[in-house]
Amino acid sequence: MRSGFLLTLVLAFVSVPLLAQSNDIGVWYSSVRLSTTSTTDSDVKFSSGHGYGASYNHFWFGHFSTEFTYADLRNNGRIRVVGENVLDLGRLTTKVATGIALWHFSRSGFVDPYIGAGAAYVKAGDLNSSDLALSSAGSVSIEKKWGWAANAGVNVNFSHNIGLAIDGKYVPYKPNSTSAGSSLQLKLNPMILSAGVKFRF
Secondary structure, eight states, X not given: OHHHHHHHHHHHHHHHHHHHOXXXXXXXXXXXXXXXXXXXXXXXXXXXXXXXXXXXXXXXETTEEEEEEEEEEEEEEEEEETTEEEEEEEEEEEEEEEEEEEEESOTTSSEEEEEEEEEEEEEEOOBOOHHHHHSSSOOBEEOOEEEEEEEEEEEEESSXXXXXXXXXXXXXXXXXXXXXXXXXXXXXXXEEEEEEEXXXX
């Protein structure tokens, strides 16, 4: 009798934190701005771009959660001289994966602002265009890098199971680019603003 009561009590204490934990998955539409790389003779500039992403978030206790996100982003690039476009670089595809520790200010509230920081991995595809093919540069390869990310946003919780979110991330990213034996360090530093739907379970 006593052993049964103790077993029930232990199971109750174990189940409380498990019930308190929750997860959510999100789907996102993102806009992204990249920094301009300036040299003595020219600028490497990318237009504002867009993309899509997905996320998985786990609440561990209270206001603390961790979130893993993946975004696939696209920007068109060009080289400018004295403010004039002189060479089309083609489309840059950037894949950004982050692992962020988040602090939620009002987890159970209708409006839940949050901030966080964590690790980032960024991989950019090669740049190709007809202008590059005709020039001496050819294809441009861009270095993939690990780094960090800063994050802030707000969840709007319509119910326990579904909500909307606005999310902003800053990811410092200064990779080396190489083409035809020459190299240049790019200053890309994606600023990613996303709107998404979150499903909690």
